[in-house]
Amino acid sequence: xxxxxPHRFYLTEEQxxxxxxxxxxxxxxxxxxxxxxxxxKPCKAEDLYPVFCKELTHQELDNxxxxxxxxxxxxxxxxxxxxxxxxxxxxxxKALDTPAKIYYKFEGNNTSGSxxxxxxxxxxxxxxxxGLTSLTTETGAGxxxxxxxxxxxxxxIPLTVYMVKCSYEQKPFRKSVIQTFDGDIIxxxxxxxxxxxxxxxxxxxxxxxLGCAISEAVEKAVSTEGCRYVLGSVLNQVVLHQSIIxxxxxxxxxxxxxxxxxxxxxxxxxxxxxxxxxxxxxxxxLGKASPRFIAVEPASCPxxxxxRYAYDFCDTGKVTPLAKMYTLGSDFMPSxxxxxxxxxxxxxxxxxxxxxxxxxxxxxxxxxxxxxAAVFFAKQESILPAPESxxxxxxxxxxxxxxxxSGEAKTILFGLTGTGYFDMTAYNSYHEGTMTDYIPxxxxxxxxxxxxxxx
Amino acid sequence: xxxxxPHRFYLTEEQxxxxxxxxxxxxxxxxxxxxxxxxxKPCKAEDLYPVFCKELTHQELDNxxxxxxxxxxxxxxxxxxxxxxxxxxxxxxKALDTPAKIYYKFEGNNTSGSxxxxxxxxxxxxxxxxGLTSLTTETGAGxxxxxxxxxxxxxxIPLTVYMVKCSYEQKPFRKSVIQTFDGDIIxxxxxxxxxxxxxxxxxxxxxxxLGCAISEAVEKAVSTEGCRYVLGSVLNQVVLHQSIIxxxxxxxxxxxxxxxxxxxxxxxxxxxxxxxxxxxxxxxxLGKASPRFIAVEPASCPxxxxxRYAYDFCDTGKVTPLAKMYTLGSDFMPSxxxxxxxxxxxxxxxxxxxxxxxxxxxxxxxxxxxxxAAVFFAKQESILPAPESxxxxxxxxxxxxxxxxSGEAKTILFGLTGTGYFDMTAYNSYHEGTMTDYIPxxxxxxxxxxxxxxx
Numbered sequence: 001x002x003x004x005x006p007h008r009f010y011l012t013e014e015q016x017x018x019x020x021x022x023x024x025x026x027x028x029x030x031x032x033x034x035x036x037x038x039x040x041k042p043c044k045a046e047d048l049y050p051v052f053c054k055e056l057t058h059q060e061l062d063n064x065x066x067x068x069x070x071x072x073x074x075x076x077x078x079x080x081x082x083x084x085x086x087x088x089x090x091x092x093x094k095a096l097d098t099p100a101k102i103y104y105k106f107e108g109n110n111t112s113g114s115x116x117x118x119x120x121x122x123x124x125x126x127x128x129x130x131g132l133t134s135l136t137t138e139t140g141a142g143x144x145x146x147x148x149x150x151x152x153x154x155x156x157i158p159l160t161v162y163m164v165k166c167s168y169e170q171k172p173f174r175k176s177v178i179q180t181f182d183g184d185i186i187x188x189x190x191x192x193x194x195x196x197x198x199x200x201x202x203x204x205x206x207x208x209x210l211g212c213a214i215s216e217a218v219e220k221a222v223s224t225e226g227c228r229y230v231l232g233s234v235l236n237q238v239v240l241h242q243s244i245i246x247x248x249x250x251x252x253x254x255x256x257x258x259x260x261x262x263x264x265x266x267x268x269x270x271x272x273x274x275x276x277x278x279x280x281x282x283x284x285x286l287g288k289a290s291p292r293f294i295a296v297e298p299a300s301c302p303x304x305x306x307x308r309y310a311y312d313f314c315d316t317g318k319v320t321p322l323a324k325m326y327t328l329g330s331d332f333m334p335s336x337x338x339x340x341x342x343x344x345x346x347x348x349x350x351x352x353x354x355x356x357x358x359x360x361x362x363x364x365x366x367x368x369x370x371x372x373a374a375v376f377f378a379k380q381e382s383i384l385p386a387p388e389s390x391x392x393x394x395x396x397x398x399x400x401x402x403x404x405x406s407g408e409a410k411t412i413l414f415g416l417t418g419t420g421y422f423d424m425t426a427y428n429s430y431h432e433g434t435m436t437d438y439i440p441x442x443x444x445x446x447x448x449x450x451x452x453x454x455x
Numbered sequence: 456x457x458x459x460x461p462h463r464f465y466l467t468e469e470q471x472x473x474x475x476x477x478x479x480x481x482x483x484x485x486x487x488x489x490x491x492x493x494x495x496k497p498c499k500a501e502d503l504y505p506v507f508c509k510e511l512t513h514q515e516l517d518n519x520x521x522x523x524x525x526x527x528x529x530x531x532x533x534x535x536x537x538x539x540x541x542x543x544x545x546x547x548x549k550a551l552d553t554p555a556k557i558y559y560k561f562e563g564n565n566t567s568g569s570x571x572x573x574x575x576x577x578x579x580x581x582x583x584x585x586g587l588t589s590l591t592t593e594t595g596a597g598x599x600x601x602x603x604x605x606x607x608x609x610x611x612i613p614l615t616v617y618m619v620k621c622s623y624e625q626k627p628f629r630k631s632v633i634q635t636f637d638g639d640i641i642x643x644x645x646x647x648x649x650x651x652x653x654x655x656x657x658x659x660x661x662x663x664x665l666g667c668a669i670s671e672a673v674e675k676a677v678s679t680e681g682c683r684y685v686l687g688s689v690l691n692q693v694v695l696h697q698s699i700i701x702x703x704x705x706x707x708x709x710x711x712x713x714x715x716x717x718x719x720x721x722x723x724x725x726x727x728x729x730x731x732x733x734x735x736x737x738x739x740x741l742g743k744a745s746p747r748f749i750a751v752e753p754a755s756c757p758x759x760x761x762x763r764y765a766y767d768f769c770d771t772g773k774v775t776p777l778a779k780m781y782t783l784g785s786d787f788m789p790s791x792x793x794x795x796x797x798x799x800x801x802x803x804x805x806x807x808x809x810x811x812x813x814x815x816x817x818x819x820x821x822x823x824x825x826x827x828a829a830v831f832f833a834k835q836e837s838i839l840p841a842p843e844s845x846x847x848x849x850x851x852x853x854x855x856x857x858x859x860x861s862g863e864a865k866t867i868l869f870g871l872t873g874t875g876y877f878d879m880t881a882y883n884s885y886h887e888g889t890m891t892d893y894i895p896x897x898x899x900x901x902x903x904x905x906x907x908x909x910x
Binding site: 081427 | 462463465468532534535536546564565566568572605609627628631632634637830833834836837838839874876877880883886
């Protein structure tokens with residue numbers, strides 16, 4: 001007889017992971033190294049010290065250490081809002097009339113509203129440990145900025161957030177949450193950096209972009225004494241910190257005598273997906289199990305499904321190192337009608353490599369379909385999902401419906417990264433029927449590929 | 456040696472309460488009965504059937520049954536979002552440098568963002584069971600409307616929400632969440648009822664009030680076949696359903712070998728406070744323990760601390776039964792600068808009686824002080840509290856600071872009823888320094904008392 005599975009399952013505090021897992025250690029084929037944009041040679045630690053704090057630089061470059069101890073102070077912060085629940089979606093299963101068993105790991109039950117806090121805490125801590133006196137970052141939809149402001153407030157480090165100008169204007173409430181945690185916010189592009197002044201000179205009315213905000217935050221960090229830059233996704237260090245999602249999920253499933261046949265996550269920069277799949281991918285890499293992994297990305301920003309696997313800059317201003325990744329070109333911007341996050345031009349080098357080598361699948365979905373799934377899910381599960389997270393919901397529903405067709409009782413695990421409280425404008429436009437879909441043309445994408453750096 | 460207390464403690468699904476506790480059963484002096492507004496005689500069940508569904512009417516009038524079984528279907532819904540965590544506020548304690556041990560029961564981790572869902576589920580279920588075909592309610596700040604829309608969507612009952620017009624206009628996002636759960640929203644006052652038409656005729660530009668929205672929702676319910684009215688606070692039945700908060704809290708504390716010296720809650724209509732204190736008050740009523748109970752209310756709507764204990768209508772339109780309660784008069788409205796909920800003119804008859812008989816204390820606090828406490832709390836505990844809930848935070852901080860003075864290591868339990876994601880306009884005005892306090896004058900209050908019904 002199988003175990004009685006509760007709706008919500010929480011690990012105890014003692015059961016929470018005490019180490020992060022570094023997926024790269026078990027990859028036979030490692031991701032290609034970051035390149036110094038000046039020399040086009042692989043980045044050394046010294047190349048990155050001016051940008052990132054030391055410990056994070058080491059985590060970024062370390063392809064071999066399998067487990068990193070989570071420092072005591074970070075564990076203490078994690079205990080404030082973790083463990084996150086592993087939820088059995090009984091109601092969703094019933095509504096879909098599927099034999100599939102659907103689980104989701106819900107990361108939205110903290111004030112930042114998303115999984116981003118998992119890495120924000122780590123990055124703020126290491127900065128404090130190194131004696132740094134301030135940090136900069138960028139934020140688009142605002143989840144990352146909120147998370148980092150929370151973390152910096154906790155560790156008492158001043159933070160400057162470059163917030164994409166159109167988000168700054170459209171999301172005054174996000175701004176207010178960041179201010180509650182003492183974050184200093186500057187709409188980007190701004191007059192506080194050379195990059196910003198140049199972009200504003202060329203295009204005074206621009207609403208800004210994530211790539212541009214990154215450039216400004218990096219410039220500010222490297223030109224300010226005791227200041228460093230922190231990033232909420234894409235980087236290896238962020239995927240490392242987010243492994244806590246997967247580690248908790250795997251341990252919880254083990255305690256419930258379960259193991260996923262399919263693991264599904266939304267894919268923007270890749271950190272939540274990378275973190276969720278990490279320990280399950282380890283099993284696959286080591287030949288212990290063979291779950292499927294599915295990245296779900298927006299049709300309007302399809303880096304995995306339609307991008308090129310190539311070296312590219314991580315930002316619009318081309319001040320960052322180059323990463324080998326699936327990319328749409330560093331100046332790619334999804335249409336303005338695209339809601340929420342998942343608007344980054346590239347993809348985590350780790351995930352890019354795994355996808356390239358056939359360990360992971362990817363699908364893209366249109367946003368009206370995503371919101372349809374989100375509203376359906378909300379009614380069954382009584383959680384209002386973020387647009388980003390709803391891509392994973394859509395992916396999970398599609399797989400569960402395939403199970404209905406085939407009669408297979410597969411076990412599906414997906415990551416529900418956050419809540420949609422600050423995305424109600426998009427929900428409004430969905431309810432009012434004014435939401436539209438955007439799919440870039442091959443010609444549009446080709447323009448981006450033509451501008452990729454020659455390495 | 457004392458037990459190691461985790462930051463967040465969750466009961467297991469099996470440990471969740473299977474019965475609600477009816478505090479009235481253990482009160483030697485019962486609350487005075489509701490009066491029929493026509494006859495001024497105590498309400499019989501038949502008087503209430505046209506307004507409330509049958510089972511809820513029985514719960515409303517039953518002063519004797521100690522425990523009510525929670526129906527299986529309601530338990531199933533509770534499992535979707537409960538148990539809620541009992542949190543040890545280690546960081547807050549540290550920041551206050553207090554010897555007090557502070558616990559809070561956090562009810563904000565569901566999409567409605569508050570404890571209101573606990574009663575919404577029950578009321579929607581009983582309506583469905585009775586074969587009713589629609590429900591009406593009112594909402595002010597929007598938490599109750601959201602909660603009830605979620606519950607009605609789950610049980611497939613159409614819902615009409617009369618939303619106080621100024622909230623309807625100022626909180627488009629709340630509206631959108633309610634729409635996500637298929638709730639039909641009408642700004643109140645409206646042309647859909649006699650009460651609404653009369654009020655609009657007298658005052659076409661009014662922003663509405665909670666009392667007026669109640670009148671409209673009641674009128675709509677009693678004049679529509681198969682329709683009933685549901686209310687999110689004040690009523691005995693709601694306090695009964697909310698006892699799940701206190702029952703879970705007490706059981707969790709018992710498992711941690713703890714018992715509160717002081718129990719603190721914010722007080723609007725009284726349902727969350729009544730639910731939180733219920734099982735601890737039982738101990739006090741039965742002489743088993745003697746914790747202190749503190750109701751914290753806004754200085755701008757001070758029903759307990761400055762109101763009259765008298766029979767009054769529950770609504771502005773004077774269509775509801777009369778309740779014996781602490782009241783500011785049924786046409787009392789807090790100043791427009793008052794943020795969030797806790798704007799009701801009266802107080803739960805159960806709590807009113809307990810307060811009147813000396814079993815409970817009450818304090819009132821000004822809203823700038825409340826937001827100061829809210830922001831301080833957010834930084835320590837990484838939860839963004841609702842303005843309503845922050846009254847309890849302020850009360851808990853004040854008691855913890857008294858412990859610091861006296862050196863006493865008291866155990867404090869408070870109720871954190873919800874999150875503030877939809878209250879960022881108020882946070883904005885606090886950050887910008889434009890938030891002001893309002894305290895009604897004795898003369899203003901006297902006007903309300905002069906209009907109290909003569910019973």
